[in-house]
Amino acid sequence: MKAAVFHGEHDVRVEEVSDPRPPGAGEVLVRPLWCGICGTDLHEYAMGPIVIPAEPHPLNGARLPQVLGHEFSAEVVEVGPDVTTVSAGQRVSIMPLLYCGACYYCRRGLHHLCVSMACVGLSYDWGGIAELAVVPASHVTALPDGVSDLQGALVEPTAVAAYGVDVAQVRPGDTVLVTGAGPIGALAALYAASLGARVAISEVNPVRAELARVYTKLAAAHFAASSSPGGKGSLSTARSYYQKGLNIWLDLRQLGALRGSDAQAPDQTAAELAKCEEMLQGGSKARQE
Secondary structure (H helix, E strand, C coil): EEEEEEECCCCEEEEECCCCCCCCCCEEEEEEEEEEEEEEHHHHHHHCCCCCCCCCCCCCCCCCCCCCCCCEEEEEEECCCCCCCCCCCCCCEECCCEEECCCCCHCCCHHHHCCCCECCCCCCCCCCEECEEEHHHEEEEECCCCHHHHHHCCCHHHHHHHHHHCCCCCCCCCCCECCCCHHHHHHHHHHHHHCCEEEECCCHHHHHHHHHHHHHHHHCEEEEECCCCCCCCHHHHHHHHHCCCCCCCCCCCCEEEEECCCCCCCHHHHHHHHHHHHHHHHHHHHCCC
């Protein structure tokens, strides 16, 4: 079968690979339908291997070369002998995070912090940019009829965006600034708006800023989108919206979530914004270099 295989920096090949073996206990064989190309995939291509292991991974022994793709929907082709949660012919979305289930974090349900975490399409035998893949049955969820194959491939990145918004505890009436209107920023903005927040978007790329204006109009919510070069644009937008009641800043590029109290003193918020400015400028300089 054909698959997109990462071999090293600037070396991704569409090539013939062996078909997966039949699914064993607790596994399903799937036929990928749509697969996203994540920023992680781009980073691996540009300067990898980074996440993709060059030596055997401690969880499963995976190593280069790696079949890419971890944001995907698929059709179930065959199920293992003990699998009852899905059946052949069903459309599913794949949760790519792989974990040991036994470490300190896994025992507390914090699987994303697993000390030996791996990922389908990054540190696993198979990935979504292939004709077939074997994945754990526990990691597939059947898609409702109202969710398209393409939407099914967006479940994983949407969950990432939603998690960031949830961590910031966005509530109806909040004013939220989303810094960065890439796919995750766009999804975070739409999700925050669906929760009843007033959302502003700052994006330095004029093409992405224009796209943000388009999709936010389609969302029928209150949005504003701005673009300016360098990290200072984000800070000036944050300060502008602080005057209008900004109390949550979601930086989807590097900072995570910054939530201020509605009663927070202006000088305290200014100090936090100053720290953010320093980080933003540092990140901007690093990207230029």
